[in-house]
Amino acid sequence: MARSATKRPPAPKAAEGEINPKAPCPCGSGRRYKHCHGSGYAPPVTRPFEGLPGEPDWVALRELVPAATAPLKLANGREVTLASVLPGGAPALVRAEGEILVGVQLAGSSDDISRDLGTALAAALEAPAGAPVDPGPIGAAGSAGPRLQELLDLSAPLEVTVHQDFGFWLEGVDAGPAAAAGLEQANAAVLPTERLEGLGAAYWVRPSVDRAHLRWVRAEDEEPLLDALARLRAAEELTLGEGTRYAGAFRAHGLVVPVWDLPADVPAAEWTGPATEFGTRLDAALAASTPLSADERRARAGLLSRQVTLR
Incomplete structure (x- = not known):
């Protein structure tokens, strides 16, 4: 059966000074106003600690x-x-x-x-x-x-x-x-944990006698950070050296946390140097302005597939 050709009446315009319920919410959430701030429900705060030092x-x-x-x-x-x-x-x-x-x-x-x-x-x-x-x-x-x-x-x-x-x-x-x-x-439940000096929120943790990780909470916005990590992945520069492996990342409270697997028998302090060198490579990748190559785009897709959101 053919659809009716009758047009729907136009949505009523918002009164002067009011927001059209079907318009995008001014908060920038991407939702319509009626499903966001216009509903009386406050959407989640993506970065609750934004604006705080550290x-x-x-x-x-x-x-x-x-x-x-x-x-x-x-x-x-x-x-x-x-x-x-x-x-x-x-x-x-x-x-x-x-x-x-x-x-x-x-x-x-x-x-x-x-x-x-x-x-x-x-x-x-x-x-x-x-x-x-x-x-x-x-x-x-x-x-x-x-x-x-x-x-x-x-x-x-x-x-x-x-x-x-x-x-x-x-x-x-x-x-x-x-x-x-x-x-x-x-x-009895505390895992051995150390903060690497001079590297911001970079934390070494040993969850068992045969495993250790470096978890580094990054302050950069997610999109440019993923681009930079993809450039390093494509260039095979995403590790922290011999015996290490980039394990993936998770998102937490609006920030991305890359994670590396490390040999458990190497003391935490000995990872400060390799992590500092990686930080220098990452800064260079963040500063790059050229579009991602085909290999870098594939690397980026692979990185995204290994990210988990905690919050």
Whole structure:
């Protein structure tokens, strides 16, 4: 049966000062306005740590590093401590002497981790010393708490210290047998991890006696970074030297994390040189402006097929 030739009536125009529901959302998400901000639903924040000093390290502490801390300076000058994870996955705690710790590896989170952490930090700032911190339902939709970008001094660098266990949980605390037992159990799950000096968020980890990896959270936008990695792959310059292999990459909170397999018997510090040399090659590839060749395009497709999105 033939379709009716009758035309559909045109969609009503938006009133002056309003956005057409069928128009692309001004936020740049690619969705129509009615399915994005016009629906009353806030879309996920692709890069929740964008704008914070050390964004790649924030991603690393959230996803890769088992035990680490970093001092944070607030906009009002006060200092608190960022931790990879706190006992029981708590979002924050206030010690008896008043020190505040915020855990980036929350047990639950919403589509904007920065707001979740900001909400926890704001609650900790109001909590009395030694008392439990109750930030409310962290991860609840529509949370009106502040984002980290609103609370922190954005001129202060993020200086990460990697620990080989969770001993910092009980620093200066007279822990009882139950807390000591919980600490021992948590320590048993910590993988040996080290941050390579001078390379940003490059972390060596040994998950077993016969395997080691380098995981390097990169700050570059995904598309130019993939182009650069493809150029190196096509030129057979994507390894870190003999006995190493590029294993793939994953996306986490808007950033790409390349991963290499390494010999487990080589100490972490010995990979600083090869990684530095790779960084120089990568910088040159990032600066290249010529279109990708056929071999580089094939290499790029292969790299994409080996990427996994964590968030």
